[in-house]
Amino acid sequence: MSTVTRPIVSAAPPRLRVTQARVIHSEWIKFWSLRSTVITLAVAVTLMIGIGLLASSMSGSGAAPAGPGPNPGDLGPVDASLAGLTFAQLAFGTLGVLFMASEYSTGMIRSSLTAVPKRLPLLWGKIAVFAAVALVTGLAASAIAFTGGQALIGDGAASWTDPGVARAVIGSAVILAGSGVLGLALGALLRSTPAAISTLFGVMFLLSGVAQLLLPDSWGDRVVQYLPSDAGGAFTAVSVGDGLGPWAGLAVFLGYVVAVVGGAAWRLRRFDA
Amino acid sequence: MIEVHELTKRYGAKTAVDSLTFTVRPGIVTGFLGPNGAGKSTTMRMILGLDRPTSGTATINGRPYAEHTAPLRQAGALLDAKAVHTGRSAYHHLLAMAATTGVPRARVDEVIDLVGLHEVARKRAGAFSLGMGQRLGIASALLADPEVLILDEPVNGLDPEGILWIRGLMQGLAAGGRTVFVSSHLMSEMALTAQHLVVVGRGRLIADVSVADFIERAALESVLVRSPRAVELHDLLAGPGVTMLSVERGAFEVTGLAADQIGDRAATAGIALHELTVRRPSLEAAFMELTRDAVEYQTVGAAA
Ligand SMILES: Nc1ncnc2c1ncn2[C@@H]1O[C@H](COP(=O)(O)OP(=O)(O)O)[C@@H](O)[C@H]1O
Ligand SMILES: [Mg+2]
Numbered sequence: 204m205s206t207v208t209r210p211i212v213s214a215a216p217p218r219l220r221v222t223q224a225r226v227i228h229s230e231w232i233k234f235w236s237l238r239s240t241v242i243t244l245a246v247a248v249t250l251m252i253g254i255g256l257l258a259s260s261m262s263g264s265g266a267a268p269a270g271p272g273p274n275p276g277d278l279g280p281v282d283a284s285l286a287g288l289t290f291a292q293l294a295f296g297t298l299g300v301l302f303m304a305s306e307y308s309t310g311m312i313r314s315s316l317t318a319v320p321k322r323l324p325l326l327w328g329k330i331a332v333f334a335a336v337a338l339v340t341g342l343a344a345s346a347i348a349f350t351g352g353q354a355l356i357g358d359g360a361a362s363w364t365d366p367g368v369a370r371a372v373i374g375s376a377v378i379l380a381g382s383g384v385l386g387l388a389l390g391a392l393l394r395s396t397p398a399a400i401s402t403l404f405g406v407m408f409l410l411s412g413v414a415q416l417l418l419p420d421s422w423g424d425r426v427v428q429y430l431p432s433d434a435g436g437a438f439t440a441v442s443v444g445d446g447l448g449p450w451a452g453l454a455v456f457l458g459y460v461v462a463v464v465g466g467a468a469w470r471l472r473r474f475d476a
Numbered sequence: 477m478i479e480v481h482e483l484t485k486r487y488g489a490k491t492a493v494d495s496l497t498f499t500v501r502p503g504i505v506t507g508f509l510g511p512n513g514a515g516k517s518t519t520m521r522m523i524l525g526l527d528r529p530t531s532g533t534a535t536i537n538g539r540p541y542a543e544h545t546a547p548l549r550q551a552g553a554l555l556d557a558k559a560v561h562t563g564r565s566a567y568h569h570l571l572a573m574a575a576t577t578g579v580p581r582a583r584v585d586e587v588i589d590l591v592g593l594h595e596v597a598r599k600r601a602g603a604f605s606l607g608m609g610q611r612l613g614i615a616s617a618l619l620a621d622p623e624v625l626i627l628d629e630p631v632n633g634l635d636p637e638g639i640l641w642i643r644g645l646m647q648g649l650a651a652g653g654r655t656v657f658v659s660s661h662l663m664s665e666m667a668l669t670a671q672h673l674v675v676v677g678r679g680r681l682i683a684d685v686s687v688a689d690f691i692e693r694a695a696l697e698s699v700l701v702r703s704p705r706a707v708e709l710h711d712l713l714a715g716p717g718v719t720m721l722s723v724e725r726g727a728f729e730v731t732g733l734a735a736d737q738i739g740d741r742a743a744t745a746g747i748a749l750h751e752l753t754v755r756r757p758s759l760e761a762a763f764m765e766l767t768r769d770a771v772e773y774q775t776v777g778a779a780a
Contacts, residue, residue, distance in 0.1 A: 219578050219579065222578075230572075233568075236571075318547065
């Protein structure tokens with residue numbers, strides 16, 4: 204058994220200790236070593252670009268009125284090119300859920316927490332890796348969708364320097380990453396892929412419609428603007444609507460993300476693995 | 477060294493671990509023995525900080541596991557079920573585990589070779605057999621070459637060759653000065669592997685003894701008696717401290733009397749004996765005997 208009892212390396216043993224940077228590195232390895240993650244990420248990017256280009260080509264041929272801004276009954280050039288945002292949000296959200304909840308469904312969480320028994324660094328590491336990957340790929344996707352979309356629209360296309368355009372394009376990446384982190388945190392809070400995905404979808408895509416349907420008109424709009432979907436939408440809108448302003452929208456949206464991450468941290472810290 | 481003090485875990489109304497106190501010392505293999513549901517896995521999870529004790533403490537090398545700066549260096553664990561993401565390769569699983577603590581990549585290759593997973597290291601862990609999964613679990617336990625090894629039923633699912641391998645591995649690690657704490661519900665397995673036993677039943681400590689003492693204590697003899705007048709002989713032998721168990725028609729087993737006492741009494745009464753055999757119980761039987769109270773307590777508890 205000499206192989207077993209041999210010291211870990213013969214010369215200059217490395218400083219073995221857990222650091223936040225090392226946990227981030229570990230989560231980076233975990234992220235890229237799962238085929239399902241990589242495929243879901245590719246799907247998310249494809250949805251963002253594909254739907255944006257499709258909507259742009261239709262809006263171009265339909266000879267939409269020129270200029271950025273909302274056009275009743277039709278999408279403006281910016282909104283058309285970013286039309287994939289909703290579906291990409293679904294995909295990034297699902298990716299976030301999978302990245303965390305699959306640790307519970309497979310039992311991997313017990314290995315992860317044996318390596319990082321202080322627990323919270325694991326959640327921070329996952330969020331850091333996920334947010335970085337989602338921001339970069341989300342930004343690439345929304346930039347490609349926007350530039351490609353404007354090329355397809357041709358006449359009346361918007362440019363990066365038009366008011367609100369840069370915010371809408373970069374903001375889309377922020378909303379994508381935020382939705383993903385929300386999914387991740389829900390995965391940690393609920394510890395179940397189906398429960399977290401249905402909660403996420405319900406909150407992001409159904410709640411607004413249901414609220415509008417059920418609440419009386421007089422204050423329905425006032426409530427709905429504070430829902431995560433509408434608050435996030437306010438941030439990526441090119442021109443300010445009658446709801447929240449873009450920065451207020453971002454603040455409310457991120458407020459939800461932070462709150463659920465807080466819940467996830469509490470569950471991770473307080474409960475048996 | 478593992479020190480467990482008054483450790484208790486309740487899940488709702490169910491007490492899985494009940495004021496356990498014991499110490500696991502370095503340099504030997506310590507078996508953690510008990511029937512299924514005795515609380516072995518729960519105790520191990522609490523030692524590793526995965527489950528929070530209802531009360532009591534567990535430390536590894538003087539501190540709670542989570543308070544070490546490099547926990548994997550202090551203790552390596554193989555938990556009962558596969559604790560691996562099924563979609564990830566064994567190699568990447570180990571690489572990610574190693575990365576948390578700064579264990580070099582070369583060591584990952586080393587443990588893969590050590591457990592004999594070289595051929596399949598790049599395959600999805602979900603496609604692994606139970607035995608391969610156990611080997612992967614042992615590889616991750618050994619990653620940072622820890623002082624303490626905590627292995628929950630490591631021979632589960634292993635073929636005979638794998639069982640021999642793991643026995644040798646544990647004994648080698650203990651001989652090298654490590655603390656090896658291994659659970660099993662099989663006494664026979666522990667008798668071959670361990671030098672010391674912590675025996676539990678229904679979450680309670682039943683015995684904390686060396687294997688040698690346990691075997692000696694267990695060597696309570698019984699005598700198989702066969703006679704054409706078994707019923708008469710049975711009545712003749714009855715008395716305080718004597719228990720008799722009918723084996724088949726015309727034969728029964730006696731504990732509490734030596735073979736010569738039985739033979740003499742039969743001769744005095746003029747009863748013919750067709751067989752008089754001294755039986756030493758197997759270790760498994762001794763273990764059953766030892767944990768019987770704990771099991772009975774369970775039945776009574778459930779009925780109440
Ligand atoms: N998470 C849990 N929730 C509820 N009961 C549990 C849980 N884990 C274990 N138990 C119960 O605690 C007892 C001890 O289980 P366990 O530690 O797995 O025993 P062993 O490993 O000795 O077979 C069992 O009765 C089991 O059903
Ligand atoms: Mg068990």
